[in-house]
Amino acid sequence: MESESESGATADTPPLETLSFHGDEEIIEVVELDPGPPDPDDLAQEMEDVDFEEEEEEDGNEEGWVLEPQEGVVGSMEGPDDSEVTFALHSASVFCVSLDPKTNTLAVTGGEDDKAFVWRLSDGELLFECAGHKDSVTCAAFSHDSTLVATGDMSGLLKVWQVDTKEEVWSFEAGDLEWMEWHSRAPVLLAGTADGNTWMWKVPNGDCKTFQGPNCPATCGRVLPDGKRAVVGYEDGTIRVWDLKQGNSIHVLKGTEGHQGPLTCVATNQDGSLILTGSVDCQAKLVSATTGKVVGVFRPEAVASQPNLGEGEESESNSVESLGFCSVMPLAAVGYLDGTLAIYDLSTQTLRHQCQHQSGIVQLLWEAGTAVVYTCSLDGIVRLWDARTGRLLTDYRGHTAEILDFALSKDASLVVTTSGDHKAKVFCVQRPDR
Numbered sequence: 001m002e003s004e005s006e007s008g009a010t011a012d013t014p015p016l017e018t019l020s021f022h023g024d025e026e027i028i029e030v031v032e033l034d035p036g037p038p039d040p041d042d043l044a045q046e047m048e049d050v051d052f053e054e055e056e057e058e059d060g061n062e063e064g065w066v067l068e069p070q071e072g073v074v075g076s077m078e079g080p081d082d083s084e085v086t087f088a089l090h091s092a093s094v095f096c097v098s099l100d101p102k103t104n105t106l107a108v109t110g111g112e113d114d115k116a117f118v119w120r121l122s123d124g125e126l127l128f129e130c131a132g133h134k135d136s137v138t139c140a141a142f143s144h145d146s147t148l149v150a151t152g153d154m155s156g157l158l159k160v161w162q163v164d165t166k167e168e169v170w171s172f173e174a175g176d177l178e179w180m181e182w183h184s185r186a187p188v189l190l191a192g193t194a195d196g197n198t199w200m201w202k203v204p205n206g207d208c209k210t211f212q213g214p215n216c217p218a219t220c221g222r223v224l225p226d227g228k229r230a231v232v233g234y235e236d237g238t239i240r241v242w243d244l245k246q247g248n249s250i251h252v253l254k255g256t257e258g259h260q261g262p263l264t265c266v267a268t269n270q271d272g273s274l275i276l277t278g279s280v281d282c283q284a285k286l287v288s289a290t291t292g293k294v295v296g297v298f299r300p301e302a303v304a305s306q307p308n309l310g311e312g313e314e315s316e317s318n319s320v321e322s323l324g325f326c327s328v329m330p331l332a333a334v335g336y337l338d339g340t341l342a343i344y345d346l347s348t349q350t351l352r353h354q355c356q357h358q359s360g361i362v363q364l365l366w367e368a369g370t371a372v373v374y375t376c377s378l379d380g381i382v383r384l385w386d387a388r389t390g391r392l393l394t395d396y397r398g399h400t401a402e403i404l405d406f407a408l409s410k411d412a413s414l415v416v417t418t419s420g421d422h423k424a425k426v427f428c429v430q431r432p433d434r
């Protein structure tokens with residue numbers, strides 16, 4: 001979590017009534033895409049006795065907002081606040097948030113107070129605490145079917161809870177935890193640790209496989225959309241694509257093919273054919289998941305135009321913090337610690353737009369079915385950008401410290417943020433093009 005120690009100045013927040021929503025914005029075309037997920041039965045055979053289930057599309061939360069203050073919930077802060085609900089049970093910085101994928105009505109947050117909570121988005125009501133952690137909870141996520149929630153702390157203690165019964169059903173102590181992710185169609189949990197291992201467990205029976213990387217931390221990872229492979233980035237700049245069934249690495253990129261500094265983030269496009277990796281070396285690399293070859297390298301123009309800046313100085317002054325693919329256009333977004341949001345055209349591998357923030361970008365997310373990208377930054381503001389034009393659509397304010405993580409609901413109606421101000425907030429997104 002490279003950016004957690006950073007702190008940005010909080011911008012002056014305009015009164016809510018002065019916010020404008022650019023009513024003349026062009027309507028963004030929505031293109032129906034069929035990612036064509038593999039058949040769950042085939043995947044189940046290939047992953048031995050793991051049962052895969054296909055997700056069913058469900059409507060988002062239709063409940064009305066309940067704004068009366070609950071226990072641990074602040075209904076309104078002093079000064080302007082664009083949020084609908086504030087969850088305030090954490091007593092220190094809130095590091096991570098995840099929404100339940102089935103209904104998008106529940107959130108899990110974890111923080112520096114060694115606590116994780118599962119709570120309801122509509123009114124901030126606490127459902128249960130994921131108790132028992134002794135170190136900062138840096139990872140928290142729901143399983144693909146929303147029946148389980150996993151929490152992991154920096155010491156490597158992972159716990160899994162049954163959501164309906166609120167009971168702990170599994171735990172494991174790994175090495176110092178770097179990242180954690182659920183498989184997209186099975187009760188399988190993956191995690192990367194500081195000893196270089198990537199772990200994979202079936203939950204709750206605990207069957208385990210390990211994928212041994214170089215003798216350095218496995219700093220980031222992502223399961224590919226086919227469910228059969230995972231891409232993992234390491235502190236030494238190496239990138240590996242693993243076969244989850246066989247346990248062997250299919251592709252290894254190192255040296256000049258890899259990065260010249262620790263990996264910070266990794267993403268895949270919708271069909272899993274392309275992988276995008278980011279590093280403290282200020283580069284984003286586009287990799288073919290089929291061949292394992294680098295097919296593109298992206299750098300921000302501001303850094304590329306400074307020839308007298310050495311590699312070590314580049315690493316200290318800037319780094320790639322987050323990245324992702326647009327689902328409807330051949331575009332990729334890369335967010336940098338210096339506050340630059342770069343939109344790259346994948347077809348021509350050229351910079352399309354460069355959007356500047358007041359302080360470092362922590363994370364970015366693309367809205368499904370549109371060319372709108374969301375960013376959160378160290379200045380405590382969530383911003384929405386039209387990637388086709390590079391224009392700022394709107395922003396949302398309310399935090400009094402840096403935003404450390406955020407999540408977007410499937411229908412893009414809600415943004416949930418966590419912050420160094422010890423709070424999580426729910427913002428209702430209203431866009432003029434909807």
